[in-house]
Amino acid sequence: MSVAVNPECVQNCRMSTDVQEVQWSDLARDPKGVAALADNGDVRVTRRDGGNLLLIREDRAAAAGAAGVTLARALRTLIVHMQTDEIADGLVGEFPWLRYLPKGDLVQFIKDFVRGALAAAELEQWEVLDRIVREWKATAAIHADPTLARELSRPITEDYGPVPSPMEED
Numbered sequence: 001m002s003v004a005v006n007p008e009c010v011q012n013c014r015m016s017t018d019v020q021e022v023q024w025s026d027l028a029r030d031p032k033g034v035a036a037l038a039d040n041g042d043v044r045v046t047r048r049d050g051g052n053l054l055l056i057r058e059d060r061a062a063a064a065g066a067a068g069v070t071l072a073r074a075l076r077t078l079i080v081h082m083q084t085d086e087i088a089d090g091l092v093g094e095f096p097w098l099r100y101l102p103k104g105d106l107v108q109f110i111k112d113f114v115r116g117a118l119a120a121a122e123l124e125q126w127e128v129l130d131r132i133v134r135e136w137k138a139t140a141a142i143h144a145d146p147t148l149a150r151e152l153s154r155p156i157t158e159d160y161g162p163v164p165s166p167m168e169e170d
Helices: 007-012 024-029 031-040 058-080 084-094 096-100 103-123 127-144 146-153
Strands: 014-016 019-023 042-046 053-055
Touching: 019 024, 019 031, 024 031, 024 042, 031 042, 058 103, 084 096, 084 103, 096 127, 103 127, 127 146
Parallel strands: 019 042
Antiparallel strands: 014 019, 042 053
């Protein structure tokens, strides 16, 4: 299928792993041309004064969300039938810092990861899974430093006074 796009816009577009890139000025100058590009694939709109934007057709976004839910459910089903050591071995390839977690924490990470992946896919909010991974990575960093792990694991014997509620205004 041939798409009629402003030649100047096409000249400024760059292909990058199935995502075409255009400048913000291309979108302002030739919105129909950029929309035609979006009909054929995702379009990243780069801006100098802010974060880049991603244009994706709604039907493709919905299909991607459905695929994410299916993938998360399949992951959950597979993990139910695997031994914890097998799961951990597989995930260490993606998350090398898992080696620093104690066995009990590793098991909890796996549970949190699977539940988080399913919730993120259902909600189409991948930040949920990203937060889980970031928090567990921070925990692994603590365990990787024996001095810090000892310091944070010791009992607190001193009274530092009342702790204000994080909900209170200053």
